[in-house]
Amino acid sequence: MTKYYWFLLLLPFLLVGGAKTCIAQTQEMVQLIVHTTQPSSDKQTESHKASFAVYDVTKSFYQLRKKGFTVEETQQIIARQGTSAGSFLMEKLVKSNNDGEDVAIFDLRESTNQIGNVYLVNETTPIADAFVGSQNVVVVLPLYDSYDHPQKAIHLYPKMNQEPSAIVFEKKLVEEKNTYSIGEKIYYQLDIQFPNGIASEETCVVTDSATKELELLTESLKVHSEEKRLENLTFHSHSQGFSIAFNGQDLQDLAGKTVRINYQMRLRQDAIADQSIINQATLDIGTASLSRSTRIRTGGKWFQKVTTDKEQQVLEDAMFMIKNQQEEYLHLKDGKYCWKKRARDAITLTSDRNGLFSINGLADGEYLLEEIKAPKGYKRNPYAVSFVVKSMSYAINGQPSEPLKITNQKQETSFLFPKTTDEKISVGMIGGLSIIGSFIIYQKNRSKEE
Known part of the structure; x- marks a missing residue:
């Protein structure tokens, strides 16, 4: 009976503790409000409306950050990887709010174990009158307003995917040959023709990677636009390649212009003859991704x-x-x-x-x-x-x-005389004949005496 009373006394405290936990969880929640890029028609049915899905990409995000990528570069990489970068959480159709806007609203946890969560927002069904879907959005929490207060309602306006055909991206060997010797330098060139609409993008990443038979000569890397060298770019390199990130201001300045990237690689000693040695370059703008490659051999x-x-x-x-x-x-x-x-x-x-x-x-x-x-x-x-x-x-x-x-050919051998100089052979022959002649004369003289 005593134990029963103790349980009744403890029960209110357990309930209060549970209530506090719920309040704490509520305080850690944020709302992602995703707006469609184009208004949908009033006549559209639910099956024709846009829908969005949210994926947890926290693990992928911090793994890339440990490799030295900036926040913006990491967001760009994960946006390009898409849904494969994380785990699915939920999907919702857009609905009209009080202002007549089509939105999808997601209630999500702001952090886990005091580490800010990172989410990928992916449009799963583009609206009926849109030719292409919207770009993936990567949200890194917490987000703060201008007063340094954490935002609990975050409005997202995904941009429309840009058609890859609007971007000109070329890669070539500068020299008119494709065979090289060990240690020889290979001269590469990348040309990017940025469209006028590139100014609306936040980042653009150029990645170049080669097989192990090639090594990058980092000091040879140069980036120019209209004969002006571009130096204030985010650059990462490794033995087989590099990446260059153009930020929003860079893209605004380069809209409608051509960027040329020149660099050299060297053929390593472990290259094997008659095997393709590949160097591939990738251009990522939003969710548009273009790849170009060259092949050489030794x-x-x-x-x-x-x-x-x-x-x-x-x-x-x-x-x-x-x-x-x-x-x-x-x-x-x-x-x-x-x-x-x-x-x-x-x-x-x-x-x-x-x-x-x-x-x-x-x-x-x-x-x-x-x-x-x-x-x-x-x-x-x-x-x-x-x-x-x-x-x-x-x-x-x-x-x-x-x-x-x-x-x-085999060397010839003589059974009569050793293979020496002609002089030695002649002396040997004369000596042998002299001995034979002396023996004959001796025999004749002996016969006469008898």
Whole structure:
């Protein structure tokens, strides 16, 4: 009986505690009021009205912030990623308010564990007379008014998607070639023709990313508009690429103008011949995303050392050097190929037990293979062998191409005399004949005496 009375005494306190919790939760709620970009017709049915969905993208937002992106850049990235960036919360049809405006109203938590929530607002069904839907909106809470008070009712006016066709975006190689040697610089150029309507956008991001065979030369990156260099831009770089963000003021100044981005990349030593080496650039404005890519390659050649006879037995331990048409030798220094007149310290290639050896990482062209050491028991080739590097001369669909056969002749051996100089051979012959002649004379004289 005593326990029962204690429960009755505690019950009012539990109820009060619960009431306080509800009040605290109410204070943490905000209202997102989403306005349609165009008024819908009074005759439209519910199925033809616009609807909006809200997604929680808090986790994605703070992960990107940790990588060094600004708030505006992160909002732009998540808006581009769309619904895949978060988890679905709710969806609502627009309804007319007291002022006759079509709005969708969402009641959402302002924060979780004292961390401001981030929401993505996505139009799921554009209104019937709109050709394209509105752009995704990313809201980072809490939002404050001009008096530094947290806003509890936030009005959103999503902008209409801009047709990608209104934007001209081009990427190209400056040089008229697409094959390169290891360590060689590749010159790239991006051209962006901003439409006049770009002034209404808040941000624009250009991202460039290459495969691991290329490395960005950061100091080469330059941005110009009408021959004027643009320097006060948000720039992030890594070994394989970069991103450039244009803010609202930048876009206002660039409306109707062309922006040119020039930069260089270098072909790394680990590049593999006859494989596509891709560099891709992406332009993101609102939810419009355009991508352009270029492909380059490097080349190579396989060889096989064999005998000149019909069996063509493979020969190992032959050594070679590579020369260009100017009789310069191929060297490797600091991860770059270079050509020098001297043979000392040049790259050497050695045939393995199967007679095979190869050169990788050369631009297409004609080269020379010079033998510097023959296999044991074989003659060294006195002349360099010409070979051509071209597409698929190194690999076809990832498999080694047919090797170029490099032959060697055996050294001749004599059973009568050792293979020495002619002088030594002549002396040996004279000495041998003298001994034989002396023996014959001795035999004749002995016979006469008898």
